[in-house]
Amino acid sequence: MLAFGIVSLAGLLIDFLCLVLAGSAISSEIVAGRWTLLRLTTLSSKSIVSAKHASVRLRYWPWLHVLAGMRCGVVVLLALWNLDTLRYSSALDVFLIIGLFILAAVPYVIEPFWRTQAMTSVGLFFSALNRSTALTVLTAVFGLFALWLVQAVIVGSVLFIELRAWISLYDNLPEVRSMWPTFIFTSLLIISFWLLNYSFYDQLERRSRRRILRRLAMSDV
Structure with a gap:
């Protein structure tokens, strides 16, 4: 749990770093008069804007790989921690559990790459919105907390509905209590969780980029 908490904190710091680095990418060019050129x-x-996005990502790219490595470490620790529980399981159960573990672990490791892609676009939008870097960073911090809240509500609501449906089936249909139905439902739950997160980041990036271009088109610079 301690390792997971440290990695989660590192992920939050990477999010903040994305916004800080992107916060001055456009506004500094506008203030200095280089944007007109x-x-x-x-x-x-x-x-x-795409070039600015890429240049910002290059600045935190090494730290992103460090975070991915830390997540790999958490995955390995979790696997070793639960290794003894597989000793008394059947071969089929072990195979299914390992499959679920891989299904959850792989997106967990690569998720920071999705998230930072979106966060960089959000930072660029705030940079296009404000001329002051300090104001951009302050706005980005509040925006970051708002995004986390929205993401938690959307993903949590869908997963809650799915869990309620499964609990209802589990209580009323004894035949779904075997290993295969449990495996299938758990797989769907994991896939739904990561697809929702990926879709959230993808839409966030697309909308941020559109608003950046719209803001720049409306600007007098």
Whole structure:
């Protein structure tokens, strides 16, 4: 639990780092008058924003790999911690449990890459919205907490509905209490959880990029 808490805290710090680094990517160019020069080139605003996004990601890329490595360590520790529980299980049960573990562990390790992709776009949006870097960072911090809350509500609500449906089936239909139905439902629950998170990040990035371009198009710079 301690290792999981440390890794979770590291993930929050990476989120904050994304927003801080992206917070001045566009606003600093606008304040310095360089954005007008960029717009005079043959590059479109979309290309410039994509380049800014990539440059910000390069700055925290090594730390992102450190976080992924830490998550791999948590996965290994969790596997070793539960190794003794498999000793008295049948071969089929062991196979199914390992399958579920891999299904949950792989997205857990790569999830920071999805999240930081979206968080960088959010930071760029706040950078396009405000001219002050300090105000951008302050806005981004409050926005970050709001995003975590929205994500928790959406994902938690869907998973709660799925769990309620499974509990109802489990109580009323004894035949679903065997290993295979439990395995199938747990697999669907894990897949739903990660698909919801990925979809949330994907939509967040797409909407942020559209709003960046819209904000820049409406600006007088």
